[in-house]
Amino acid sequence: MAYTRDQIYQVLEELGIRNWMRNAQVVGNDIILDIVSPSPAMHERKRLEIALKNAFKENLPEANLTLNISVEVEEKNPNEIKGSELPGVKNIIAVASGKGGVGKSTVSANLAISLANMGFKVGVLDADIYGPSMPIMFDCQDARPYSVEVNGKTKIKPVEAYGIKILSIGFFADTDQAIVWRGPMAAKALNQMIRDAHWGDLDFLLIDLPPGTGDIHLSIVQQVPITGAVVVSTPQTIALADARKGVGMFQMEAINVPVLGIVENMAYFTPEELPNNKYYIFGQNGAKHLAEQISVPFLGEIPIVQSIREAADVGRPAALQEGTIVAEVYKNIARNTVQSLVERNTTLPPTEAVRITTMAGCSAKN
Numbered sequence: 281m282a283y284t285r286d287q288i289y290q291v292l293e294e295l296g297i298r299n300w301m302r303n304a305q306v307v308g309n310d311i312i313l314d315i316v317s318p319s320p321a322m323h324e325r326k327r328l329e330i331a332l333k334n335a336f337k338e339n340l341p342e343a344n345l346t347l348n349i350s351v352e353v354e355e356k357n358p359n360e361i362k363g364s365e366l367p368g369v370k371n372i373i374a375v376a377s378g379k380g381g382v383g384k385s386t387v388s389a390n391l392a393i394s395l396a397n398m399g400f401k402v403g404v405l406d407a408d409i410y411g412p413s414m415p416i417m418f419d420c421q422d423a424r425p426y427s428v429e430v431n432g433k434t435k436i437k438p439v440e441a442y443g444i445k446i447l448s449i450g451f452f453a454d455t456d457q458a459i460v461w462r463g464p465m466a467a468k469a470l471n472q473m474i475r476d477a478h479w480g481d482l483d484f485l486l487i488d489l490p491p492g493t494g495d496i497h498l499s500i501v502q503q504v505p506i507t508g509a510v511v512v513s514t515p516q517t518i519a520l521a522d523a524r525k526g527v528g529m530f531q532m533e534a535i536n537v538p539v540l541g542i543v544e545n546m547a548y549f550t551p552e553e554l555p556n557n558k559y560y561i562f563g564q565n566g567a568k569h570l571a572e573q574i575s576v577p578f579l580g581e582i583p584i585v586q587s588i589r590e591a592a593d594v595g596r597p598a599a600l601q602e603g604t605i606v607a608e609v610y611k612n613i614a615r616n617t618v619q620s621l622v623e624r625n626t627t628l629p630p631t632e633a634v635r636i637t638t639m640a641g642c643s644a645k646n
């Protein structure tokens with residue numbers, strides 16, 4: 281069987297690394313590929329090699345593949361924004377955690393509501409392919425996104441709940457199906473949700489990432505120009521170790537996404553009958569200290585509150601209950617996030633930063 285160049289491009293396209301190819305020679309089944317890795321790190325080149333071999337084995341099973349992977353590190357502007365911009369979307373914030381179950385999705389949902397309460401136009405992309413929770417948290421499990429014609433192209437119209445535009449893999453595939461997807465397939469589905477969506481005008485698109493530091497993360501940071509990342513952790517030592525890795529991933533030379541800050545979730549518990557008592561179940565100030573140690577902003581702490589869990593389960597994020605202590609806590613984190621973002625945006629064209637400055641009532645520190 282003779283493979284074509286187009287088939288090779290297709291495989292690279294699906295992996296999101298089409299532009300890393302420098303040369304391809306195809307003679308019948310023999311394929312020789314020259315690929316450049318943007319990272320000099322050995323383990324990343326190894327990971328790239330494995331991903332390529334697996335993808336070719338799956339898509340072009342007869343191919344005799346020879347891979348020449350070299351390193352080509354671009355000179356980077358520290359404030360560079362990667363990927364092509366999403367039309368109408370001004371800031372893209374990735375919400376990440378190293379460890380699973382620390383409350384990343386709950387923080388994403390409530391941060392979205394708090395930003396909307398501040399007057400921003402907000403969207404949420406649930407990229408947690410293996411455990412999409414936004415449909416439940418926004419009480420729209422049964423919703424299905426419509427398609428709309430935009431400039432002659434068919435686009436996906438995000439579902440809307442509480443004024444937030446939402447897209448989740450949960451709207452398209454049942455969770456069991458999504459779980460068995462391999463990296464490139466999941467990445468492709470995500471890319472489609474990002475690129476083929478008609479988000480309209482958004483001040484913020486929050487991307488709720490899966491826990492950990494894996495292929496999905498790499499794929500997203502390559503596909504979209506992420507303005508900054510928020511990392512969520514509990515104060516517990518094992519969660520902090522993973523949060524540190526999460527921050528490290530964004531700060532890697534090849535990824536280079538500014539970290540807007542760390543949020544400490546489940547910081548303490550206060551029983552209703554003892555409102556002045558604080559019990560530091562997972563340890564005290566762990567995430568705050570981590571933020572200080574690695575010199576990233578600390579965005580705030582969220583206590584363990586039963587109503588936060590209940591609100592998530594009934595699909596009405598707790599931040600919607602304006603005037604409550606919980607809503608204030610999230611509002612404070614939203615303000616600190618915007619503040620951090622404004623500081624990050626000072627190096628972008630002034631109109632962007634000025635616009636956000638005016639709307640949030642926050643200003644950049646000089």
Ligand SMILES: Nc1ncnc2c1ncn2[C@@H]1O[C@H](COP(=O)(O)OP(=O)(O)OP(=O)(O)O)[C@@H](O)[C@H]1O
Pocket residue numbers: 377379380381382383384385386387408411413490491545546582583584585586588589590592593
């Ligand atoms: N501050 C809080 N107080 C009480 N319960 C909370 C709080 N934050 C999160 N929870 C609850 O903890 C559980 C885990 O939260 P969530 O699903 O947001 O975590 P996650 O980090 O996104 O998980 P995953 O690893 O599955 O993506 C949920 O039941 C949620 O309702």
